[in-house]
Amino acid sequence: MAEEPRVLYRKQGHVARITLNRPDVLNAMDLRMHEELAAVWDDFEADDNLWVGVLTGAGHRAFSVGQDLKELVQRVENGEPPSTFGSRGKPGWPRLTERFDLSKPVIARVNGYALGGGFELALACDLLVAADSATFALPEARLGLIAGAGGVFRLARQLPFKTALGHLMTGRRLAADRALALGLVNDVVPTAELDTCVDEWVEDLLRCxxxxxxxxxxxxxxxxxxxxxxxxxxxxxxxxxxxxxxxxxxxxxxxxxxxxxxxxxx
Structure with missing residues (x-):
């Protein structure tokens, strides 16, 4: 029996719908997911009929909680050397967080948790629309890690510096309404209205x-x-x-x- 794809990719007219598809583990990202995402981003950029992308997570609990830590522990115990910023040389490179020349707009549709690498993925999108129940955080410092997929760099650019540094150094969580007040997200709406709000942004982009x-x-x-x-x-x-x-x-x-x-x- 074929294993369920880690990423769902659907094309609707000029819109690409990309879904992180591991809801049983809150859409934690393993190496296979990164490989599938790389193929999606390649196709999205190359397809002239696609003008806008929407990235989200399957289920109602999380956009993504970031790196699959069980897989990380196994890789380290199997002798994988330590790493720092970026994913060069790893499966799925360049990941969205390092596709600095991706020309088309991508909207992050965030429902539930966007933690660690999941938050970094959302930060790499051009627009961010969140449910009022969404929660953001970069908890890497609490795990002896660092937000190496660009979270250190992007959060310091997208928030007031001391605010960003406080969240980066402590792993404190950021509620959706606070993220909106700080200008980190474009819209926050009740969960039941999330898809409608995202579609309105898509329609506005397609009008241009x-x-x-x-x-x-x-x-x-x-x-x-x-x-x-x-x-x-x-x-x-x-x-x-x-x-x-x-x-x-x-x-x-x-x-x-x-x-x-x-x-x-x-």
Whole structure:
């Protein structure tokens, strides 16, 4: 009997639905899951018909509680050397947390726990929508570990520094409403309204020209470490494509003709 896939991947029009599929262990991520996720991200980026991704966890208890610690203990006891930041050389590399050139927007749909590597995965997404019961934390310091999939770096960029450092060094949990107040998530809604809220974000993204969305994502992300003069002088790959695209004319033309635009991403 074939084993259940660790990741479910479904395409609906221009939307990719990606689900971490180990609900019995709160969607803990083992090496096989990372391998399956890598194949999904490769396909998502390569499929020109896909414009938006939604990442979530199976079941109602967790988005993901992070690394499968039982598997980690086995690997260490079998002689695997210690590791630090990143996943280079490991199954599933580059993981989403290190796909710095992924051009398409990804929404994290978080219900329940997003802990450790699960939280890091959500932090690597472009938008984050959470149920009001969601809980976030990077508890690695309590386990003698470190948030090596980028949590140390991203949390310090996405929260006020002392707030981020407090959560990183103590593993304290962060409730959904507090995460919203800090600007870490885009929306928090009752669990029953989570899918509707996510779909509204998807629809808003799909109303926009896909090349514009990619150009904005690239330029906003890449320019974070630039001065304003440097940012203005930089030629961004996706902005070059948008600028010379058919959609760059289709948008203004549709406005003048008082009709919805017909985006082609070309």
């Amino acid at each position: 020209a896909p090349l514009s969305v990619r150009a904005i994502k690239e330029a906003a992300t890449a320019s974070l470490s630039m001065s304003l003069p440097q940012a203005f002088a930089t030629r961004f790959t996706w902005e070059e494509r948008r600028m010379h695209s058919e959609d760059a004319l289709e948008g203004p033309r549709s406005f003048v003709e008082k009709r919805p635009p017909k985006w082609t991403a070309t």
